[in-house]
Amino acid sequence: MKTIIEPFRIKSVEPLRRTTPEDRERLLDRAGYNLFLLDAEDILIDLLTDSGTSAMSTQQWAAMMRGDESYAGSPSFYRLKSAVQDLTGFRHVIPTHQGRAAERILFTVRCRPGHVVPNNTHFDTTRANLEFTGAEAVDLLPAEARDTQARLPFKGDMDVPALERLIAERGPAAIPMVIVTVTNNSGGGQPVSMANLEAVREVTARHSIPLYLDACRFAENAWFIKQREPGYAGWTPRQIAQKMFSLADGCTFSAKKDAFANIGGFLCTNDDVLAQQEKDLLILTEGFPTYGGLAGRDLEAIAVGLDEVLHADYLEYRIASTGYLGRHIADAGVPIVEPPGGHAIYIDAGRMLPHIPHAQFPAQSLGVELYRHAGIRTVEIGSVMFGEHAQNELLRLAIPRRVYTQSHIDYVVEAILEVNARKDGLKGYEITEQPAFLRHFSCRFRPV
Numbered sequence: 261m262k263t264i265i266e267p268f269r270i271k272s273v274e275p276l277r278r279t280t281p282e283d284r285e286r287l288l289d290r291a292g293y294n295l296f297l298l299d300a301e302d303i304l305i306d307l308l309t310d311s312g313t314s315a316m317s318t319q320q321w322a323a324m325m326r327g328d329e330s331y332a333g334s335p336s337f338y339r340l341k342s343a344v345q346d347l348t349g350f351r352h353v354i355p356t357h358q359g360r361a362a363e364r365i366l367f368t369v370r371c372r373p374g375h376v377v378p379n380n381t382h383f384d385t386t387r388a389n390l391e392f393t394g395a396e397a398v399d400l401l402p403a404e405a406r407d408t409q410a411r412l413p414f415k416g417d418m419d420v421p422a423l424e425r426l427i428a429e430r431g432p433a434a435i436p437m438v439i440v441t442v443t444n445n446s447g448g449g450q451p452v453s454m455a456n457l458e459a460v461r462e463v464t465a466r467h468s469i470p471l472y473l474d475a476c477r478f479a480e481n482a483w484f485i486k487q488r489e490p491g492y493a494g495w496t497p498r499q500i501a502q503k504m505f506s507l508a509d510g511c512t513f514s515a516k517k518d519a520f521a522n523i524g525g526f527l528c529t530n531d532d533v534l535a536q537q538e539k540d541l542l543i544l545t546e547g548f549p550t551y552g553g554l555a556g557r558d559l560e561a562i563a564v565g566l567d568e569v570l571h572a573d574y575l576e577y578r579i580a581s582t583g584y585l586g587r588h589i590a591d592a593g594v595p596i597v598e599p600p601g602g603h604a605i606y607i608d609a610g611r612m613l614p615h616i617p618h619a620q621f622p623a624q625s626l627g628v629e630l631y632r633h634a635g636i637r638t639v640e641i642g643s644v645m646f647g648e649h650a651q652n653e654l655l656r657l658a659i660p661r662r663v664y665t666q667s668h669i670d671y672v673v674e675a676i677l678e679v680n681a682r683k684d685g686l687k688g689y690e691i692t693e694q695p696a697f698l699r700h701f702s703c704r705f706r707p708v
């Protein structure tokens with residue numbers, strides 16, 4: 261059989277609430293045209309993020325009942341620790357309330373003003389947490405990967421010659437770590453090849469610089485390697501993931517992505533001294549090292565999710581369903597980041613709306629219009645989010661795991677094609693108020 265089906269059935273349903281076009285116009289005005297400031301109840305299909313929005317399985321809910329809420333030494337922590345160690349091989353597993361807490365602890369311990377941290381592409385919280393320590397965040401994506409239309413199998417790869425040049429210029433002492441983000445979220449959800457990870461590893465090892473994975477979507481990345489990289493077709497996703505982690509010295513992880521959990525994260529390292537400093541800081545702000553700001557039941561949900569996410573039938577469905585959305589809009593003329601990524605489709609709004617200058621946020625304009633037209637929420641990944649660091653003006657449609665069915669996605673396709681048919685009438689926006697950090701979460705706009 262050719263048809264790829266959702267590899268689950270539905271036991272508990274959540275009704276969707278419809279709004280009228282007049283409601284949505286009023287709600288947009290009230291939210292300052294920032295989709296983060298809308299209430300979730302006013303959204304029909306929410307593609308804002310795949311973070312923390314997964315549907316948990318019966319096994320995860322059952323495990324939550326087993327959650328042990330002891331302050332110290334909970335058996336739930338030991339179950340999580342052994343699940344993470346089996347997958348990653350890292351000696352120290354430090355739970356945190358989400359990925360950015362792991363980043364903040366790692367960077368606070370390791371980074372100083374004058375330091376520079378390369379990444380294939382820094383995610384927004386990663387860049388912000390690094391810059392908050394005074395360190396400089398540098399994105400090293402090869403030039404060909406920046407062309408949104410290039411259909412390369414591993415567009416998330418780090419530019420290794422550029423990494424060598426950066427190390428030669430700044431010296432290894434100024435580089436406290438190199439980070440590779442799998443998959444490359446801000447770069448289009450594109451995978452990183454094993455060959456690239458090995459090449460980065462060779463460079464970092466030669467200069468004794470620790471290599472970290474920002475591992476949020478390790479399973480989706482492993483599936484792409486299995487599908488696309490010669491030599492891995494016969495490997496299980498778990499074997500591929502284990503090899504990816506074996507090349508690194510540590511990782512940060514948001515369990516809100518490839519662990520199907522609604523909250524949680526962790527930080528791993530093999531360095532005993534570093535782990536002790538990290539745990540000291542963890543106690544100060546997150547909690548005791550055997551719960552790290554999470555309930556015992558959350559630790560259980562993560563442990564189970566880390567296993568489920570590597571099931572081949574799940575990953576096949578996951579990557580195929582993202583590709584389904586991407587192909588249906590791209591083949592009808594909507595420019596997307598090619599090829600479709602793992603967790604999201606990114607519409608290249610700069611290319612779709614050439615009449616709106618970047619300083620007037622074309623992807624923001626498209627996102628507002630999709631909500632106005634069909635109640636769909638998406639997120640801008642461009643000049644609103646990254647200011648002058650933005651490489652493209654993208655609108656991300658992130659797909660929550662195991663949540664929406666194919667008919668929901670068909671509705672999204674129809675809405676996008678209808679907006680595309682009258683795209684020349686879309687107008688730009690300007691910012692009227694903004695905070696000092698991560699402005700996209702709370703700034704307000706007005707139409708130009």
Ligand SMILES: *Cc1c(COP(=O)(O)O)cnc(C)c1O
Nearest residue numbers: 358359360383385445476514516
């Ligand atoms: C989500 C994400 C983070 C941050 O994790 P949170 O759990 O949202 O704090 C870091 N890096 C990448 C690549 C992410 O996608």
